[in-house]
Amino acid sequence: MPMRTAQIAWRNLGRNKKRTALALLAIAVAQFALLATDGLMRGYSDNIRLAITGPMVGHVQAHHPNWRREWALDLAIDEVDRIVSTIHEDPDVGDVSARIYAPVLVAPEEDAFVATVVGLSVDSESNPYGVLSGLKHPLERGKVLMGYRLAKKIGAKPGQEVAVIGQAADGSLANDLYIVQDIIKCPADIINQSGIVMSLQDAQRLLVMPNQANEIVIRAKTSGKSRDITRRLSQRPRFAAIEVLPWQEIVPELVLILKMSDYVGYFALVIVFVAAIAGIANTLMMSTFERVHEFGMLLALGTQPRRIVRMIVCEAIFIGILGVVIGTALGYGFVAGTAERGIDMASWGGEGQVEDMAYQGLNLPLHIYPRLEPVDSLLGLIAVIITSMAASVWPAWIAGRLEPVEAMRA
Amino acid sequence: MSSSILVEAKGVTKVYTTGKVEAHALRGVDIEFRVGDFAAIVGPSGSGKTTFLNLVGALDVATDGELRVLGNDISRMTKRQRADLRLNSIGFVFQAYNLVPVLTAQENVEFVLELQGAGEQRSNRAKEVLAQLGLDAYSSRRPNELSGGQQQRVAVARAVAANPKLVLADEPTANLDGENSDILLKMMRDLNEAQGITFIFSTHDPRVVTYARRVVTLVDGRIDNDVTKNSATSSAE
Numbered sequence: 142m143p144m145r146t147a148q149i150a151w152r153n154l155g156r157n158k159k160r161t162a163l164a165l166l167a168i169a170v171a172q173f174a175l176l177a178t179d180g181l182m183r184g185y186s187d188n189i190r191l192a193i194t195g196p197m198v199g200h201v202q203a204h205h206p207n208w209r210r211e212w213a214l215d216l217a218i219d220e221v222d223r224i225v226s227t228i229h230e231d232p233d234v235g236d237v238s239a240r241i242y243a244p245v246l247v248a249p250e251e252d253a254f255v256a257t258v259v260g261l262s263v264d265s266e267s268n269p270y271g272v273l274s275g276l277k278h279p280l281e282r283g284k285v286l287m288g289y290r291l292a293k294k295i296g297a298k299p300g301q302e303v304a305v306i307g308q309a310a311d312g313s314l315a316n317d318l319y320i321v322q323d324i325i326k327c328p329a330d331i332i333n334q335s336g337i338v339m340s341l342q343d344a345q346r347l348l349v350m351p352n353q354a355n356e357i358v359i360r361a362k363t364s365g366k367s368r369d370i371t372r373r374l375s376q377r378p379r380f381a382a383i384e385v386l387p388w389q390e391i392v393p394e395l396v397l398i399l400k401m402s403d404y405v406g407y408f409a410l411v412i413v414f415v416a417a418i419a420g421i422a423n424t425l426m427m428s429t430f431e432r433v434h435e436f437g438m439l440l441a442l443g444t445q446p447r448r449i450v451r452m453i454v455c456e457a458i459f460i461g462i463l464g465v466v467i468g469t470a471l472g473y474g475f476v477a478g479t480a481e482r483g484i485d486m487a488s489w490g491g492e493g494q495v496e497d498m499a500y501q502g503l504n505l506p507l508h509i510y511p512r513l514e515p516v517d518s519l520l521g522l523i524a525v526i527i528t529s530m531a532a533s534v535w536p537a538w539i540a541g542r543l544e545p546v547e548a549m550r551a
Numbered sequence: 552m553s554s555s556i557l558v559e560a561k562g563v564t565k566v567y568t569t570g571k572v573e574a575h576a577l578r579g580v581d582i583e584f585r586v587g588d589f590a591a592i593v594g595p596s597g598s599g600k601t602t603f604l605n606l607v608g609a610l611d612v613a614t615d616g617e618l619r620v621l622g623n624d625i626s627r628m629t630k631r632q633r634a635d636l637r638l639n640s641i642g643f644v645f646q647a648y649n650l651v652p653v654l655t656a657q658e659n660v661e662f663v664l665e666l667q668g669a670g671e672q673r674s675n676r677a678k679e680v681l682a683q684l685g686l687d688a689y690s691s692r693r694p695n696e697l698s699g700g701q702q703q704r705v706a707v708a709r710a711v712a713a714n715p716k717l718v719l720a721d722e723p724t725a726n727l728d729g730e731n732s733d734i735l736l737k738m739m740r741d742l743n744e745a746q747g748i749t750f751i752f753s754t755h756d757p758r759v760v761t762y763a764r765r766v767v768t769l770v771d772g773r774i775d776n777d778v779t780k781n782s783a784t785s786s787a788e
Binding site: 145149153155434435442443444448544545549 | 631635
């Protein structure tokens with residue numbers, strides 16, 4: 142494209158500054174909205190993904206084949222120590238935690254309340270993304286952690302002794318006293334609501350499950366490896382009688398929510414398209430009709446119509462790119478300004494009214510840390526360039542069909 | 552056609568149709584313009600001056616008759632060929648200056664040279680022509696920073712920068728005061744005499760008639776009079 146065409150197009154943007162500014166504003170606001178929405182949705186997706194693959198579900202799980210259907214205590218994996226050792230041999234595996242879940246009654250004093258014993262591998266769960274990560278003091282043998290909602294309901298406090306009563310795997314009475322070491326809040330809603338968390342060894346002893354566990358939670362070293370790990374473990378002879386599943390198959394409903402958050406992004410993208418088309422098309426139409434005489438003069442001088450068309454398309458693209466740049470700066474500014482502290486969307490529901498959202502046993506925090514990826518701004522840029530060109534088609538078509546004599550009479 | 556003839560019109564007719572109404576702007580015009588002519592086309596409003604200039608400038612096509620400009624039969628040319636003819640061989644000076652408002656005086660002159668595909672030398676050529684027309688001090692100004700007279704001189708510079716054989720000027724002094732009109736006309740006559748560029752004006756301005764060496768009078772779309780000053784001849788139709 143000859144330089145002069147682009148130069149004229151660029152300078153033409155300054156001829157009606159207010160109109161150009163309005164068009165820029167429309168595009169910038171649309172791009173800002175796109176990035177802000179993308180940032181929030183990515184932050185929310187991160188919360189969901191971390192809640193799933195972090196403390197609660199992990200990247201891969203292993204169970205007795207009937208465990209997920211029946212949740213019966215005796216549907217356990219035997220020789221857990223050897224199974225865990227085998228899992229650790231996989232190069233992509235980070236942490237492995239064996240767990241036991243058992244319905245019990247917990248009695249702080251005279252009254253008893255329904256609760257769930259969650260026995261888990263303390264060392265593994267104390268690592269980042271484990272249920273016990275962030276705990277000031279490691280969970281001690283003979284002590285339990287209590288979910289904050291359960292503690293609130295039964296009035297339990299740290300240091301208090303509670304009785305735990307239930308049925309062991311062999312049908313005998315499970316009964317013992319434990320000291321509440323601390324009250325915890327974690328992304329696993331089952332723990333917040335009813336959890337009595339103890340070490341795997343304490344749970345095995347209480348529930349008579351020697352070297353057994355109901356569930357083995359595997360966290361990969363890096364995300365995206367869940368299906369590879371699943372495939373490799375499933376091929377090992379030791380896992381012939383064990384069901385191994387990636388997190389996507391364990392909680393498909395949450396995978397759907399993640400996909401929905403992507404769709405919200407696409408919806409925002411459509412808004413960018415529409416706003417950009419409206420802003421640019423209006424500006425170009427007005428500008429074209431005002432300059433019919435000038436186009437006539439250019440045609441009279443021997444300018445080919447396609448050059449005038451190129452000039453109009455150039456103007457549209459310049460407005461689009463400039464608007465996107467402004468919107469991107471605003472969008473990144475918004476995300477950068479809120480990324481560290483996050484946005485507490487729970488507070489929008491009123492002070493103390495809403496905390497987190499629980500779904501499928503997972504506690505999904507509503508404190509969102511917006512985050513963007515380079516592709517987010519690129520999508521807006523591509524969308525606006527395409528729509529800019531589309532918006533210029535009509536005015537360019539009008540300009541391209543002008544006859545010099547008639548145009549100069551305008 | 553003799554090689555010295557730039558424009559040759561035979562029975563040129565132009566009819567504008569608006570709905571069922573036909574308006575005859577030109578009615579069988581026969582005329583020739585030769586290399587080096589400095590001619591004014593005069594006549595009352597609606598006599599067909601601008602229409603004739605538009606046809607000669609390949610901006611429009613005659614309804615009937617034959618019009619050859621620089622050897623090209625205008626009615627047989629495509630839109631693109633006519634644009635190329637205008638770009639490469641004809642300069643235009645319009646009544647309302649018609650400069651590109653976002654370009655400086657020099658850029659306006661360079662613009663036409665760039666359209667022609669001139670390379671880096673276009674900048675020097677633009678400066679040279681602007682200096683020739685006394686505009687070197689204004690080359691970096693945009694049209695809205697120039698007076699009407701200066702703008703029209705820039706328009707002339709743009710018209711002659713590409714060394715056209717023919718310059719068509721439609722009411723070039725209509726928006727100028729007497730002093731600026733004289734300056735402009737003198738410059739165009741100097742260009743005509745020094746470089747042999749043929750000028751054809753349409754005008755109401757008696758000053759243009761004073762400077763012109765040939766005066767063609769159009770009345771109701773017909774040539775009423777055609778006078779060359781040093782050897783006056785009359786051809787009433």
